[in-house]
Structure formats: C-alpha cells, structure tokens
Amino acid sequence: MNQALPDLWALQQLDTQIFELERSLARLDTGAETLRRRDEAKEAAEHAQARLQKIEADLTDVDLNIKSTEAKRKDYESRLYSGKVTNPKELDAMEQEVEMLKRNSDRLETRELELMEDQTSAREAHASARQVLAEAEQELKETLERSAARRGELEEQLAGARKARESQAEKVSDMDFALYRKYEGLRAKLANVAVAPVAGANCGACNIQIPGYLIRDARAKDDIVICESCGRILYPEG
Ligand SMILES: [Zn+2]
Structure with missing residues (x-):
C-alpha cells in the first residue's frame, strides 16, 4: 500500500468531520420559529388587553351616564312635586322629560349588563392570552439557550478538528506532496470526499463492486x- 495512504485516510476523516460540523452549525435552530410564535402570542395578548380596556372604558362611561341621567331625573321630579311649578304646559313637559330619562336609564342599564358580560369574557380571554404568551416566552428562552450551548459545543469541536486537520495535512503533504495535491483536487470536485474506504468488496462511497485484483x-x-x-482514491483497509 502507498505509505501515505493511511494518513490520507485519516485526513479524509477529519475533512468529513469538519464538513459535518459546519453543516450542523449552518442548520442550527436559531429560534426563528419560536420567535415568530412568541411575537404572535404577544400581539394576541396586546389585542386582548386592548379589548378589555375598551370594554372597561365603555363601562365607566355608561356608569357616569346612568348617574347623570338619574340625577337629572331626580332634579325634575323634585321640581315637579315641589308645587312651585304650576303651569300645566310646563308640568306636562317636565313629566315627559322624566319619562324620557327613565327610558334612557333603562337603555343604559341594559347596555351596562351587556358590557359586564363582555368584560367577563374579555378578562378570561386576556388571562388565557397572557398564559400563552408566558409559555411562548419560556419556550423562546429555552430554545435560545439550547441553541447557544449547542453552537458553543460545535464551534469548539470545529476548532479542534481544524487544528488537527492542519497538522495532518502538513504530514501528508510532507510524505507525498503529489498525492496531497491530487486529494485536494478530488475533494473539491467530489463533494468533499476524495478517499473511499473499501467496504467488503465495494467502494465505500459509490458502492460499486471493485474487482478483486484492484x-x-x-x-x-x-x-x-x-x-x-x-473516481475516488480507494483505501483498501477501510
Ligand atoms: Zn466509487
């Protein structure tokens, strides 16, 4: 066997390792999907909060309106029964006013009940949206932490593999520079794999059967x- 071949095979294994580590790094989950889910949950929670605030503001308005309507009605009623107003036309007008204010009060009270029901459902929706948001925040945090830890591991492994690769490449090129050049040329053309171990009687890369004499x-x-x-260099002891 060519005396540099075992070292060339070791170099190939380092190059394969580097290739895989680089690919793992490129495919690392950057949290984009969990970030998108978190943003969606945040928007939903803000929306639920805005709805609840709107309902509560409307309730305050209705409540104030009820109070002022009641106050006006009481005012008319006290004038009406005070005996100070004697003009029948004026008394009629005041009675009509009192009736109108009563109808207004009824309408406002109905509206208040509706709003109170809406408030209950809006509170529940807001609480549940906040729960979903809290879970999404937690998931994002965990994903980013995992991703950073994994990135650190991979980068450390990659640095080690690159260092080992450098000295192994130097060793091979010192032993057989022409073979090293050939290896690099093939690796560039053949998807990073220039050396194939013989597996059984087959090429370990393309799986075709290799004649026994070869x-x-x-x-x-x-x-x-x-x-x-x-077209790959065969390593017979693979
Ligand atoms: Zn082959």
Missing part, C-alpha cells in the same frame, strides 16, 4: 488505486 493491487503496490465508477 483491491489486491491497492494493498500490495505503492500505486494508488482509483474507483472506476466515482
């Missing part, structure tokens, strides 16, 4: 053997 050559001779199907 495997024997790879073991016995100093020449390297290339897979006829995928």
Whole structure:
C-alpha cells in the first residue's frame, strides 16, 4: 500500500468531520420559529388587553351616564312635586322629560349588563392570552439557550478538528506532496470526499463492486488505486 495512504485516510476523516460540523452549525435552530410564535402570542395578548380596556372604558362611561341621567331625573321630579311649578304646559313637559330619562336609564342599564358580560369574557380571554404568551416566552428562552450551548459545543469541536486537520495535512503533504495535491483536487470536485474506504468488496462511497485484483493491487503496490465508477482514491483497509 502507498505509505501515505493511511494518513490520507485519516485526513479524509477529519475533512468529513469538519464538513459535518459546519453543516450542523449552518442548520442550527436559531429560534426563528419560536420567535415568530412568541411575537404572535404577544400581539394576541396586546389585542386582548386592548379589548378589555375598551370594554372597561365603555363601562365607566355608561356608569357616569346612568348617574347623570338619574340625577337629572331626580332634579325634575323634585321640581315637579315641589308645587312651585304650576303651569300645566310646563308640568306636562317636565313629566315627559322624566319619562324620557327613565327610558334612557333603562337603555343604559341594559347596555351596562351587556358590557359586564363582555368584560367577563374579555378578562378570561386576556388571562388565557397572557398564559400563552408566558409559555411562548419560556419556550423562546429555552430554545435560545439550547441553541447557544449547542453552537458553543460545535464551534469548539470545529476548532479542534481544524487544528488537527492542519497538522495532518502538513504530514501528508510532507510524505507525498503529489498525492496531497491530487486529494485536494478530488475533494473539491467530489463533494468533499476524495478517499473511499473499501467496504467488503465495494467502494465505500459509490458502492460499486471493485474487482478483486484492484483491491489486491491497492494493498500490495505503492500505486494508488482509483474507483472506476466515482473516481475516488480507494483505501483498501477501510
Ligand atoms: Zn466509487
């Protein structure tokens, strides 16, 4: 076997490791989806709060309106029964006014009851929206923490693998510079995989069967053997 081949295979394994670590880093959950869910929950909670506040403001208005209507009615009634007003036309007008104010009060009280029902349902909706928001906040926090921890791990592994790769590449290029160049050329063309171990009697990369004499050559001779199907350097001890 070519004497640099075991070291070249070790280099390939480091390059594969680096490739996978880089891919894992690129695919790391950045929390975008949980952030979107949190923002949605936040908007829903704000909406529920605004609805509740609107209902409560309306209730205050209705309540004030009821009080002022009642006050006006009492005012008319006390003047009406005070005996000070004697003009029948004026008394008629005042009685009509009292009736109108009573109808207004009834209408306002109905409205107040409706609003109180709305307030109950709006309070429940607000509480539940806030609960959903709290859960979404927690999920986001956990996702970001997990993601940061995982990123740290991967970056540390990657730094270690790159360092090991550097010295392994130096070792191989010192042993056989032409082979190292060939390896780098193939790796650039063949999706980062330039060396394929022989698995059983097959190429470990493209899985095609390798003729027995080629495997024997790879073991016995100093020449390297290339897979006829995928063009990768075969490592016979894989
Ligand atoms: Zn192959």
